[in-house]
Amino acid sequence: MTMLPEKTDKKLGLVIDLDICVGCHACVTSCKEWNTSGYSAPLTDFNPYGADPHGTWLNRVHTYEAGEGHDGRTVHFPRSCLHCEEPACVTVCPTGASYKREEDGIVLVNPDTCIGCKLCSWACPYGAREYDYAEGVMKKCTLCVDRIYNETIPKEDRIPACVRACPTSARHFGDLGDPKSDVSKLVAKREGYDLMPEMGYKPVNKYLPPRPARDGRATTDTPTRPNAQQGKEPSSGTTSTADKFFAWADTVLSR
């Protein structure tokens, strides 16, 4: 049983925009690339060139469809640790290896004290924890704790690798505990939501819902003719589209 801090100074987290995520996996491989030689190094891969290749990834994208027929939608859903305010994965930890940081709310695993019992991955309803079978320890998103405070890299790069890489800008990073932060404002504006709030873990990360489809199927608009430029009907008496068009279009226009 590991205690949570009473409160954290900040609630650092991600805001992920499902409206513009195209499922390109840029966040997935950039996360792998950074973290396999970062705080969680290495993120082991098994059977890398054989059957059933699999390994430890701290961020994955799932693609699924919701709804049927024309009401359906294909959603790309990036999934990583949500850095919950009340994370069951921490409280369940028997050694204190899983902990939530007081200063920023990041949920981390201390590899030196993790005994690989996997209780935390059972406790996490989001499937966000990844057990590294080779290392015998649990791994998870660190919010790139070794980037965001890293004084050896340029200031604008002190953001998680996934946010840094995302081509569509579907990923945002900031303090969700500060209502004035850009990420909080974005969540308010776009009605960002919690994953499975009924579970009560108060995830910090937020998802922005897809904007409603604008396929206009309810309307029956057809292009309307420009009244101001309405031309005379052709004198020949025919009313074909082409003739009408020329009666309108073939006015005196100079090159």
Next chain:
Amino acid sequence: MQPKVATSVPIGDEVKATTCYMCACRCGIKVHLKDGTVKYIEGNRDHPVNRGVLCGKGAAGIMQHNSPARLTSPLLRVGPRGSGEFREITWEEALKTASQWLGEVRDRDPRKMAFFTGRDQSQSLTGFWAIQYGTPNYAAHGGFCSVNMAAAGLYTFGGAFWEFGDPDWEHTRYFMMFGVAEDHASNPIKIGIGKLKNRGAKFVAVNPVRTGYTAIADEWVGIKPGTDGLFVGALIHELLKAQKIDIDYQVRYTNAPWLVIRNEGGSDDGLFARDDQGNPLAYDKTKKQFVNAMSVDITPALSGEFNLPSGRKAVPALQLLIERFASEEYAPEAVAEETGVPARDIKRIAAELAHAAFEEEVVLDIPWTDWAGRKHDKMIGRPVSMHAMRGISAHSNGFHTCRLIHILQILLGSIDCPGGFRYKSPYPKQTPPWLKPFGKPGQVAPREPLGGPHLGFPTGPDDLLVDEEDQPQRIDKAFSWDAPLAAHGMMHMVIANAANGDPYPIDLLFLYMANMGWNSSMNVPDTLEHLTARDPKSGEYKIPKIIYSDAYYSETVPYADLILPDTTYLERWDCISLLDRPISEADGPADSIRQPVVEPDRDVRPFQEVLIELGAQLGLPGFVNYDGSAKYPGGYPDYMVNHERKPGLGPLAGWRGENGETFGKGKPNPNQLDKYIENDCFWFHELEPSQKYFKHANKDYLDFAVSMGFRQSPTPVIFQLYLETLQKFRLAADGHGTAVPPEQHRERIRTYFDPLPFWYPPLEGEMLKGEDYPLYAITQRPMHMYHSWGSQNAWLRQITAQNRLYMSRARAAELGIRDDDWVWISSHTGRVRAQVMTMEGVNPDTVWTWNAIGKRKGAWMLKNDAPESTRGFLLNHLINELLPERGGGYRYSNSDPVTGQAAWYDLRIKIEKVSGKDTQETWPMFEPIGTPLNTDLPDVLRFGAQFKDTDANADTRK
């Protein structure tokens, strides 16, 4: 007590900028090294292409660089082709062998050497080399990639989708994307789509499949494959009906007023009426006389029939276009069934286009001067933009369909205006570009260079590369009556034609970076037979010698005789040249280089270095000095700096002049590469605001383009609504002129060389009408693998290692098929066994799969039980390189009849559930290939662990 975490560990001890090569996008990257090892790759924030971001492939580059499938040494085949039995040889022996083989053919008949390159990003070098060698048989992979897009665009408006232009992401209000388009410009499009959605612009995706970019479109139009042209025709029909056309734009920038001669049966029927100087004529309504259509301040007629001084009758080109699309043939109701798009949706989308174009005008307060010197105080734009790529290109009606999309853009007035589709330098070019293909009978001789480029843009039958008997001069039959405007060649036909000796046998096939023994060829089983077929008399291979260069052990390697192992992209010099495929942005021209970030740890050499060395050994003009010594003893970097195509014009445009004081044209600068490296390996010149739009008719831009060597003169680009080039071929088919097609080709030329765009059904489906192939089958690559050599990538293959056949859930239910069932997919050519996954977001008449996931056992250093080989499959086996054999007669290639573009997406199939429960494997299952590489593959990969100990001590805050 919280543990202390090291939060300020330096990434590495060195960082080098270079250019990514994980696909065709060519983003700027920064590679972090530690102890000389590649540790981390990130996007370069300053780079004009990707502005810091990096895609899923780019960030997995480390695994490509470290792949166990990397070739390690030059190889000479010792077993039979396909066995994978090789002997390692030295580079000295490899180069000697290659130059002997190449030299012998060059001395005798250079036609007998065919040089084709695949994902080549150095075509200005490989093409130049092939010219100096003197063979007419050179092309890159464009013929099976996207020549329909390039040709339709360049002939129509002097630009193209692809890398040649971009939607105005900052201003567009309505964006339409047609078909699979995840291929080129990967990151710029993602950046752009993100921007425009956040601005509230509407994004409409016209695509049979709702994945990738289409998944986030505001509207999905789940069209039937190959019917986009019909859909676009109906949009044009609606816009005409509603009189929502930018008429002023047509008069200024297009050939709408040019008079087309009507003289049925005559040799000038359908050509433009011209004055004595060859200028096109228009009829001036104010002056009531015929005038030079290119002159300024005329008031040309757009309709009516006029009696020319010659006695002929003529009508304005626009009238012909309007007559075609105003006809009921293109009415929404008439096309709804064929396209699968309801008429009311077509009408509404047309209305939305019209609204965006004419009611949401974008006005920029930027003065500019047009080509005629007239000043304009504002730039007024129609904020509608479009993009299309492979989904349109890979059909046999792709050329005309792509032309139709461009015509729609032009009628809306949205080419290179604010909010529209913007050119990237060196585009726009003249329409068509002033470049003719070389390789006519008199232009090829032993030991002589070809007089000009292999690939160009014919403007009439006289430009074809055929002999007096109308026989094709190129091995791929490009620029012949089979495929007259094959502007990128037809690489997909080379192996079959060479093995069949049609039009002639060759002695030496030289390939670079193209997996022609597998996923880059149609009809793989026959392709492998062609590669191993022997002459019954001599017992020799029908394609006697094959030289291949690649960095990896692909399925093609075991079929070659001599292997020249290439480096990875992090071990080489390269130049991404404006003479080749540009990385320019709409705001200005750009080019870039690769620099070696690490030295190879194997006995491999960059192909470009090898080519330059072979050029010197063969004594090719352009690669040797007058005394016979090597012209570029410093290899590729030497060539990049010192080669001049014309005086002052070289591969790299930045920092030219002896001291790097100029750009564009200027003397070679010995320190040019240092300048590039200082600037993170790229050069970008931002255009003045007054040059950024209307580049086709913008004096300041056109003058700039001339100064840069992009253009010969600052004359405006005239958009070709009516394409006279095509009519010239049609006249030839009617027996006019000196170059007349043989009888067998006439009907085909007459039909498809229509000077106005039109829609026709894809050829394969049309020929199979009445037979039971009810479904369309198409492919795409997953975004995390597009244009990358992905399947040996330890990280990417964890995302996708098996492809499924995706199909509509409802359609599957009708056939009694459920998820995970195995099915037979049959075409007129063969059958493939595959595993099904059903989905909602797919056109019900369409099935699709991820392409190039299926791999042959033994290739790419994957183990034999890898899902790529056991369950992954290719649809290639079902696609014939020839059209179906129906009713006898000549079999044309399975290509667009205008451009020769491979018609991958015309495939028609049927599906049956596999009977028997135990099937868990794909079919056909080819024999595993042997390998000369180390087969001791790791079971566990712990990349990153090696940096841990030193990192632990490096936290700067400790």
